[in-house]
Amino acid sequence: MKRRRKTLWGAALLALVFTAGLPAGPGAAALKGAEPSTWFVDMGRFNQGAHASLTCGQCHPKHLKAGQKGSQFKHPDITSPRYLKAPVRREYNYHLCADCHRTAWKRYLGGAHAEAMRRQAQDPPKAGALLAPTCADCHNPHYILGGRDRLALGRRQVRVCGSCHPAQAATYRQSYHGKAAANLGNTRAAFCTDCHGAHTAVSLKDPTVAIQACRRCHLDAPPNFAQMVMHPTLAGLDPKRDAGKLWRVNLILTVGMIMFVIVLVVVGSYYGHHLLWMLRELHHKIRKHGHEE
Amino acid sequence: MKNNQQVTQMVKRFSVLQRTLHWVVMLGFIGLGLTGFSLAYSDQWWGQAVAWLVGGASHLGWVHRACAVATYGAVVVHLLWLAYFKLVLGGRLTGADSMFPTAKDFSDLAAHLKYIFAAGPAPRFGRFSYLEKADYWAVLIGMNTMGITGLVMWFPEWFSSFLPGYLINLAMILHFYEAVLAVAIKFVVHVYTAHLRPEVFPLEKNIFSGYEPIDRLKHERPAQWEALQAAAEGSGGEGVQ
Numbered sequence: 001m002k003r004r005r006k007t008l009w010g011a012a013l014l015a016l017v018f019t020a021g022l023p024a025g026p027g028a029a030a031l032k033g034a035e036p037s038t039w040f041v042d043m044g045r046f047n048q049g050a051h052a053s054l055t056c057g058q059c060h061p062k063h064l065k066a067g068q069k070g071s072q073f074k075h076p077d078i079t080s081p082r083y084l085k086a087p088v089r090r091e092y093n094y095h096l097c098a099d100c101h102r103t104a105w106k107r108y109l110g111g112a113h114a115e116a117m118r119r120q121a122q123d124p125p126k127a128g129a130l131l132a133p134t135c136a137d138c139h140n141p142h143y144i145l146g147g148r149d150r151l152a153l154g155r156r157q158v159r160v161c162g163s164c165h166p167a168q169a170a171t172y173r174q175s176y177h178g179k180a181a182a183n184l185g186n187t188r189a190a191f192c193t194d195c196h197g198a199h200t201a202v203s204l205k206d207p208t209v210a211i212q213a214c215r216r217c218h219l220d221a222p223p224n225f226a227q228m229v230m231h232p233t234l235a236g237l238d239p240k241r242d243a244g245k246l247w248r249v250n251l252i253l254t255v256g257m258i259m260f261v262i263v264l265v266v267v268g269s270y271y272g273h274h275l276l277w278m279l280r281e282l283h284h285k286i287r288k289h290g291h292e293e
Numbered sequence: 294m295k296n297n298q299q300v301t302q303m304v305k306r307f308s309v310l311q312r313t314l315h316w317v318v319m320l321g322f323i324g325l326g327l328t329g330f331s332l333a334y335s336d337q338w339w340g341q342a343v344a345w346l347v348g349g350a351s352h353l354g355w356v357h358r359a360c361a362v363a364t365y366g367a368v369v370v371h372l373l374w375l376a377y378f379k380l381v382l383g384g385r386l387t388g389a390d391s392m393f394p395t396a397k398d399f400s401d402l403a404a405h406l407k408y409i410f411a412a413g414p415a416p417r418f419g420r421f422s423y424l425e426k427a428d429y430w431a432v433l434i435g436m437n438t439m440g441i442t443g444l445v446m447w448f449p450e451w452f453s454s455f456l457p458g459y460l461i462n463l464a465m466i467l468h469f470y471e472a473v474l475a476v477a478i479k480f481v482v483h484v485y486t487a488h489l490r491p492e493v494f495p496l497e498k499n500i501f502s503g504y505e506p507i508d509r510l511k512h513e514r515p516a517q518w519e520a521l522q523a524a525a526e527g528s529g530g531e532g533v534q
Contacts, residue, residue: 004410173336176446176465179350183335186350207458220450227458228449248459255463259470267477274485276409281491 011272
């Protein structure tokens with residue numbers, strides 16, 4: 001009896017070893033990528049970047065006159081002992097970016113990231129919370145490269161967007177879009193900004209909004225099409241505001257869990273059965289027992 | 294031991310059509326598993342290698358769909374044959390010579406479990422054992438569920454014109470887990486049951502040749518052997534081709 005129980009435990013363990021890890025899918029190892037905020041500039045890298053033709057002074061003018069655009073930004077106090085410890089990306093006057101990148105600036109102002117910025121200005125976030133992104137959080141101005149192709153830009157999006165939205169980047173890479181585009185390099189499939197917009201960064205939780213994004217590629221998509229969940233994750237969902245999406249995500253995750261258990265049980269019992277059967281047949285062969293009739 | 298004078302007596306087990314369909318399903322299934330899992334695990338080097346071999350993500354999809362059409366075509370041909378067999382040839386789709394589950398299959402399962410735990414004799418299987426029937430029904434049902442969920446992903450716009458869009462998500466999940474199940478069972482359990490068991494190793498030839506030697510039949514499927522003997526006595530003929 002004791003031996004039999006041991007055999008059963010062994011079979012269960014074996015089934016677990018064979019099947020565990022299968023549903024984990026593509027890993028999120030390659031998603032880290034945001035460069036740390038630092039006061040120091042690597043001029044070697046700067047000279048290879050898109051801004052290499054600019055002089056320092058074009059982006060870092062010494063003084064702004066009162067009334068000039070962005071003049072409320074002051075240079076940090078260099079005599080303060082905390083000077084080099086302040087988060088550098090928060091100190092810069094990003095109005096200066098708009099001098100060249102007018103369209104991107106306008107879109108940013110009308111988008112969800114600037115909206116979050118305005119909200120955080122009124123209601124400062126707790127320490128450790130994610131801060132709404134400025135230009136440099138996504139585009140490192142010293143090292144940003146120019147002239148990249150769609151694939152390089154798209155893969156960078158997964159890394160950069162994923163540094164604040166890891167659950168969305170992971171679910172993207174589990175979706176067909178992510179597998180075809182980011183993993184296999186098919187540039188006809190969608191990257192982050194193809195649906196969410198580059199500087200507007202709109203939320204597509206509402207299917208009536210999302211369908212417009214779907215139809216950029218799926219021209220004949222009917223309204224129901226946008227009920228498909230591209231990021232089946234509970235991260236960032238508000239129980240009240242996103243009740244509709246929450247229900248769909250829960251359904252999808254539950255079905256996935258049920259299927260996992262079914263696969264585990266069926267494969268486990270099959271493998272257990274066959275393993276023991278093999279031992280029995282081997283026993284017969286080796287001991288030269290005939291079949292008991 | 295057999296020699297040239299004494300030709301081994303053979304019993305027919307599979308028709309030409311059945312053997313052909315087995316080849317189609319076997320090759321189609323391998324193609325489906327290879328391309329499907331290469332897409333599912335396209336962040337792994339081996340998935341990217343297979344995608345590169347067939348020429349990228351969109352070709353991966355088309356090879357997968359071509360294999361799916363061929364494999365499902367085999368199911369359609371098989372069902373048409375069953376209809377022809379029943380309606381035109383007047384054959385029986387139930388009984389000991391069919392894949393139809395019987396009470397004996399369940400008692401065989403119980404007896405087999407007892408045998409495995411050394412608590413009883415080996416069950417006396419008929420022409421198709423309960424494991425072979427399970428293999429058959431798993432493919433027949435699985436091909437249809439995989440086909441439906443696959444079609445939902447092939448034509449998501451059309452399906453969401455009358456179904457809620459999140460069913461596409463569910464189709465993806467069901468398709469993936471069922472694929473894991475199918476590969477884990479067919480590529481391991483089926484291959485083991487049919488070919489690699491100590492009693493059969495290294496290869497079961499009858500699915501490719503169509504014929505089974507009579508001494509193996511006596512040993513593996515004693516109930517079928519007895520039925521053949523009884524039929525031979527009843528008709529006074531040979532009973533064995």
